[in-house]
Amino acid sequence: MPDYQIKCPTKAKAGIIFPNQTGALCHISPQSRLDEACGLALAINLDVVYQEIINLKEIKPSSFLGGGVIERLRSIIREKQIDLLIIDSTLTPIQQRNLEKKLETKVIDRTALILEIFGERANTREGVLQVELAHLSYQRSRLVRSWTHLERQRGGAGFLGGPGETQIELDRRIIDDKIVKIKKELEKVKKTRTLQRNSRKKIPYPVIALVGYTNAGKSSLFNMLTHADVFAQDLLFATLDPTMRRVKLPSGREVILSDTVGFISDLPHELIMAFRATLEEVLEADIIVHVRDIANTDSQEQKKDVLEVLKNLGLQDIKEKPNYIELLNKADLLDKETKQRIQEHLKKRNNKVLTSATTGEGREHFLKMIDEKLAAGSLEKNIVISAAQGDILAWLHSNARILTQTPIEDRIKLCVQISESKWAQLENRLK
Numbered sequence: 001m002p003d004y005q006i007k008c009p010t011k012a013k014a015g016i017i018f019p020n021q022t023g024a025l026c027h028i029s030p031q032s033r034l035d036e037a038c039g040l041a042l043a044i045n046l047d048v049v050y051q052e053i054i055n056l057k058e059i060k061p062s063s064f065l066g067g068g069v070i071e072r073l074r075s076i077i078r079e080k081q082i083d084l085l086i087i088d089s090t091l092t093p094i095q096q097r098n099l100e101k102k103l104e105t106k107v108i109d110r111t112a113l114i115l116e117i118f119g120e121r122a123n124t125r126e127g128v129l130q131v132e133l134a135h136l137s138y139q140r141s142r143l144v145r146s147w148t149h150l151e152r153q154r155g156g157a158g159f160l161g162g163p164g165e166t167q168i169e170l171d172r173r174i175i176d177d178k179i180v181k182i183k184k185e186l187e188k189v190k191k192t193r194t195l196q197r198n199s200r201k202k203i204p205y206p207v208i209a210l211v212g213y214t215n216a217g218k219s220s221l222f223n224m225l226t227h228a229d230v231f232a233q234d235l236l237f238a239t240l241d242p243t244m245r246r247v248k249l250p251s252g253r254e255v256i257l258s259d260t261v262g263f264i265s266d267l268p269h270e271l272i273m274a275f276r277a278t279l280e281e282v283l284e285a286d287i288i289v290h291v292r293d294i295a296n297t298d299s300q301e302q303k304k305d306v307l308e309v310l311k312n313l314g315l316q317d318i319k320e321k322p323n324y325i326e327l328l329n330k331a332d333l334l335d336k337e338t339k340q341r342i343q344e345h346l347k348k349r350n351n352k353v354l355t356s357a358t359t360g361e362g363r364e365h366f367l368k369m370i371d372e373k374l375a376a377g378s379l380e381k382n383i384v385i386s387a388a389q390g391d392i393l394a395w396l397h398s399n400a401r402i403l404t405q406t407p408i409e410d411r412i413k414l415c416v417q418i419s420e421s422k423w424a425q426l427e428n429r430l431k
Contacts, residue, residue, distance in 0.1 A: 209285035214262025
C-alpha cells in the first residue's frame, strides 16, 4: 500500500498543462489558472521546467488529449527529462492510465496535486486524518491502474513516487478498512469540537471566522491582529490547520478570531467533505470575514469561487447577510489611483474595509466594524452595579458592548449594548 504522506528530498522535474476547452466556463483566465497550478507545484518543492496552455476543442474519453498533442508532449518530456506531468483538470482513472502509458511518465491531475499539498501541510492530528481520508477516497477509485512501468523509485511517496499496486482486491479491502477507521476517529474529533464550541458558548466569546481564497493573506492578517506567529508565507495553502486566538475590540469586548484553510477554484470534492468538521467552525461563526487579495487581477473571480464553496457548505447568499464582512487585503500593493477609487467605493458600504496585513492599514476600522456588527440589533440599557461586583463587570466586557462607564462613590453606572438573550442572563445574575 502507498504511503499517503509526501516526502521529496530532491526536486522532481515537473511539466504543467492547462487544457483550455472551447466553451468551458472558467472564472479565472487560462494564464492565471496556469500560474496558479505552477504555484501549487512550487508549494511542494517541484521544479517546474515546462508549462503550457493547450486549447482543446473536445476532451478524448480514453486519453483526455488527442494523439497529436500526446506525441508532441512525449518529445518534450524526453527532452526536458520530466518526471511528472500535471494536467490542471480532472482526469478519470482510465485517462490517467492511458496518458501514463503513452507519455511514459507519471501523470496526476489537479485533485491529486492539491491532495499532495494538503498531505505535506497538515500538522495537527485532525488535519492529518482529514487529508488521509481524502487521499484514500481518491486513491480507491484508481486501483485499476497498472504501474509496472514505474517501478523505479523517485524518492517520493503517495502519488509522486513508488511502484504501483499489484494486489488490487487486497489493497481495496485495506483502503476500505482504513476509511472506516479514520471516519470513526474523525467522529471523535467532531464530538470534541462540538464540546469546545458549547464551552465557548457558555463563556462565551463571539467567533469571527476568516475565510478566503488561498494566499489572500488570511494568516498574515491573523498574525497582525492577534500578535501570533502562525505560519504565513507567499505560498498556496500555507495554512491548513485551524488556529484560534482572542482579540480585544475597541469597545473592550473580546472575541475569538479563527483562521481557516484557504479555498481555491475547483476545490476537490474529497477535500470539502474531509474538512467539513473543520469548516463547521465557519458555519457556527458569529461573523464571517471574507479576506480578498484586492491587488490580484483575478480577485473578483476568486470571490465567486469562495462564495461557491460557502454555498456548498450550506451558507446561501452569505454576502447579503448582516454578519458578512469583505476585507479587501493587500492595500499596500495597489497604485495610488486604484486605491483612491476603491476608497471612494467603500464610502457607500458598511460591510467592506480596505486593509493591509503588512502595514496595519485599516486595522482599527476593521475591528470597529466587527464591534458594530456584533452590536447591531442589541438593546441599549442603563444599569448600576456595586464597585465590588467585579465578576459582573468582567461578564459585561465579554458579553456586551460598554458604551459609558461612570464611577459614583462605591457604585458604577454603565450604559451597555446587549442582546436580548444576554440581557435575560444578566438579570438572573443581578437577582
